[in-house]
Amino acid sequence: MLAQTHLLEQLDALTAAEQQGFVRLRAAMDVTSLIGWLKEQPLFPRIYWHARERDREFAALGAIRELTDPTQLASLTGQLRPTAGSYPRYYGGLAFDYQPPVTGEWQEFGQCRFVLPRIELIRQGNQTELVCNLWFDGNNHAHELTSAREALQQLQPETTLTHYLPAQRERHDTPDKPRWMQWLSQVLQPDALKIIPKVVLSRRTTLQFSETLNPWDLLANWQSATPACFHIGYQFSPESCFIASSPERLYRRHDRQLFSEALAGSTPRTGDAEQDAELASLLLQDGKNRLENRFVHTDILTRLDGLADTAVVSEAQILPLKHIQHIKREIEATLLPETADWQLLQKVHPTPAVGGSPRRKALSQIRELEQHQRGWYAGACGFISEDVSEFTVAIRSGLWHQNQLHLYTGAGILTGSDAEAEWQELDTKLNSMLGVWND
Structure with a gap:
């Protein structure tokens, strides 16, 4: 790869120079699929992020710094602009619920895990760059150069993604009906x-397959089927990979401007334009679904009190996806100068869209009823840097673990809910993920 050679040459030029702090080396690169490139790499972690607007796409490899405690996120605030000209970007996520210990198949993800990667492949607009990150601290100059060189030398060309997915052999729902x-x-x-x-209650659907399933192939299929979503993937080891095709933004922060949304209330889509328009109109008029959305945007506005100078919410609109459509209200706020990402995550996450209201009592009820661990399902997944941060709520997600695939869906339960209808809503959301086997 020509970009790989250019970065190695830049590394050689650094050997005689005195460097301190964060350094980012860049080289333009031609690549067809960032997921196809990521799938072929031998380094871990392997992390993927694609914005819903499809203008920002990142693939990340390795780790030169790592945070595993939510309190450590405060250390990412107030950094001076490095000599590299751009701030370091930490990729990671937070579990849905901080309180119970994360065990079993979720153990390596933990309640919090963010990494500053060694290698990034960044596509913004029509420009794609291969990036090598270094952090010079004291006397580690030689070690950093050696580690960066070894990582670059291991990079492999992108591979072809598989559109064929193995047949499902078994399915098990927790809870059952x-x-x-x-x-x-x-x-x-x-x-x-x-x-x-x-309260938002969830279901875990466990699938077994006739052949080995590669999670990156599955994510690429989800991406093709659901272009109007965030697409993310986190693989910290060969044994597990968390992927999501989520329609929901938690927030995007650009300097002091914050963009969030209330996404709650849903109805199916049929594929018939006239019928879907009628369903959308009924959704906007439905009292139960409007109430469900109101819980979310009211809660977010309340939690921004003390963090933002101003905050406004838009009128209700429809977010149409392939198999389902949702009520969405956009929220825009101007943050106070001292407000940081760790405060936003602590205050806003989890929203009533995935937890319930009031938060503490709803979370307590979820812990009491659900037998499965949510882990990072409905968690906050994204990246943090000094100038720009962005998080999605990791719904419509799955954990691939030791050749099993756990898919997660949830439904908001409130006045007007019907048990049978809510079960069908879970199936509708599941079908948006399973539909790739039928398309």
Whole structure:
């Protein structure tokens, strides 16, 4: 790869120079698929991020710094602009729920894990660059150069992605439908709704396949099928990979400007334009779905109090996806000068769109009822830098672990919910992920 050679030459030019702090080396690169490139690399972690607007795409490899405690995120705020000319970008995520210990198949992800990668492949607009990151600290000059050279020398050309996906052999839902109906009979009791007016309950669907499934092939298929979504992937080891095709932004921050949204309330799409327009109109008029969305945008605005100078919310609109459509309200705020990403994540995540309202009581009920760990499902996944940060809510997601695939879906339960209809909503959301096997 020509870009790889150019970066190695830049590294050689650094050997006699005195460097300090963060340094970023760049070289233009031609690549067809960032996922296809990432799939072929031998380095871990392997991280992928593609914005919903499709104008920002990143693939990251290796780690030169790593944060595994949410309190460490405060250290990423207030950095001076480095001599590299651009701030370091930390990629990672936070679990849905900080309280219970993360164990089992989610253990390597933890409650928090962010990495500053050694290698980045960055596509913004029509420009793609291969980037090598270094951090010179004290007497580590020779070691950093050696480590960076070894990483660059291991890079492989992109591979062809597989559009064929193996057949499903087995499926198991947790909870199953009888347990789901039991849950809803409990949480929809009038006395229960007075205490917790909204709770979001989730289902884990575990799939076994006739052949080995590669998670990066699956993510590429999701990306083709759902272009109006965020697409993300996190693989910290060969054994596990978390992927998502999420329609929901948690927030995007550019300097002091914050963009968030309330995405809650849904109805299916049929593929017939006239019928879908009618369903969308009914969705916007439906009291239960409008209430569900109101819980979310009201909560976000309340939590921004003390963090933002001004905040406004748009009128309700429809976000159409391939198999489903949602009510969306956009939120724009101007942050106070001292507000940092760690404060935004602490205050805003998780929103009532994936947890419930009031937050503490809803989370307590989720811990009591759900037998599966959510891990990073419905967590906050994205990247942090001094000038720009962006996070998606990791719904419509799956954990590939030791050749099993766990897919996660959720539904908001509140006044007006019907147990059978909510079960069908879970299936509609699941079909948006399973549909790649049928298209």
